[in-house]
Amino acid sequence: MQSLTQQNSSYFVSSMKNILEDSSLTFAEKAISIKSLTVKSKQNQVSKPSMAGDIAIVDVDLAMVQDSTGPLAIRSLNEMRVDKLFNPARVLLVIDHTFPAADEKVANLHAMMRSFASKYNCMLVEGSISHQYILEYLAAPGMMILGADSHTCQAGCISAFATGIGSTEIAAVWATGQMWLRVPETIKIKLSGNFRKGVFARDLILDYIGKVGEDGANYKALEWTFANDNTRKEFSIDSRACISNASMECGAKISVFPSDDLTRTYLNQNPRIIKDVPEIDIRPGSSAKYVDEIEIECGKIEPQVCGPDNVDNVHLIDELANVEIDQAFIGSSTNGRIEDLEIAARILKGRKVHKNTRCVVTPASAKVYEEAIKRGYVEIYLESGAVFTNATCGACVGTHLGALGENEICISSSSRNFVGRMGALSSKVYLATPATTAASAIEGKIADPRRFL
């Protein structure tokens, strides 16, 4: 509760106001400057904001691990003989990657996490992907969220500062509530126009990554803006989450959207369970310095497919059409939200998955799972011959519920297509939107979704 007291004091309020109103600072500079006020007050440096390239020590509002990074964090904490957490209510353990346990070894690690959560009385979530759970229940604008998972940056979709770090670093956050961060340089991307039929947020971010390369935003922040309301309204929170999440694939440290009425509506419809971290509406300054400023015209983007084995091997769908597939996977934290399941259902409705192809649909969270049932999507999937699983990272990381064998080919709406990502080293993964993936499931080969819409 320390941070609440601090943020209520007039001293912190006035310092925060100065930072928020500073026209020379980017989102990242403002967010880090605000969250480092505690440390700076001790060093009498409050008046000096943190600029790109600086190292700052920040107060962390939420520190997350999942079942493939948590055990190492627990181990490091134990090795350091730390037996008190800075604030158990800010510590989140999520069992999502191999949920429910696929085998005995995984089950033992899950048991270790449950025992830790019980001992320290911290948050334990099972059966929703961490990033989606954080979006649905925890994240808020201006929040400082660190997670031992690279896709933690997804929470930037509602204007949180959220990024991935390592397991042992999370153990240090659990111990102290603080972590060091280098303030990233920022790339500003203005979106204009509207998508054409059959084109979605994932196509946009695939196209961007294909152009800048898989380290094109390494160490950097991405700040998304909209040219006008017409474009802004096209980007639902689900679509923004897809972009913020997938921005990791070009190395971005954070990927943030400005909060707006869509953000407000989302937060109202999905109440936060953390009540005592104040929301901070951070707007980048008008004269902030960017390392690059670009504009993307949504209307010029066509359906994209990323070929194996790198996330920047991006092509127009025509160039890869007709590649025969063994599996189509619709899901993951990148594209397993309700709007993704909706478009998949629309395409699969009344059609059959190709006889040589299996189709696996995995929602990103328990909430999405329930909603898919309510809306009747699950019946559609089952009638088409697809499999509908519980929420998990399973297939995306090749751990269960859709792993690939030798030389198998999968088209997937998941995050990555690296060598052996979904199973055998000789298997191949093509990345695309849920729409393209669903269309491909029907044809048994990579197929253009526009024919089905």
Added chain:
Amino acid sequence: MSDRPTPAESSPHPSPLMPSPPPRSVPPPVATTAILHGKAWVFGDNINTDIIIPFRFKSRTNDPYEMAKYAMYGIDPDFPTKISKGDFIVAGKNFGGGSSREQAPVALKYAGISIVIAESFARIFYRNAFTIGLPALEISEIKGNVVQGDELKVDIGNFTVENIRTKRIFHARKVPEFMQQMLLEGGLVEYYKRNKRFPWM
């Protein structure tokens, strides 16, 4: 469920499935400088963490030596048996991209790799390497100046790399002092055990 035996966490007698922290045969270095010699294993660009250790192996153990069996599995499953203790990895750009998995530098370290030198590193891998005490040296021209098997001499205190064959010396990108100190003391856990505080505080 809190009374269930919990292997590696609170029980003094861990189950065989959950090995206790392995014995550290070499004490972590504590010095202001460290000179290391090693043979270079050369790799290309974009060696991501799925290549360094696939998920299905790293997510089923908490034992670093078990992780080490799969070091560089995505490129050469026999890599751990080919290298000698203390060897170096030299790579192109964006080493360690993708997943945040700390198991990636851990697998390399416990397989016997003592240093990774690359043209550039992905952000989280770079942090993790320092955190676990595996030196990660960024030298933009390194790949073109080292061939497979070259013997290198690395000075961790000064962040320099010498190729013994060509006699050329390369300077790695400097890091904040607290990161270097953490590295010299064997990583974050070792630093904390010795100093009872974190290096950035």
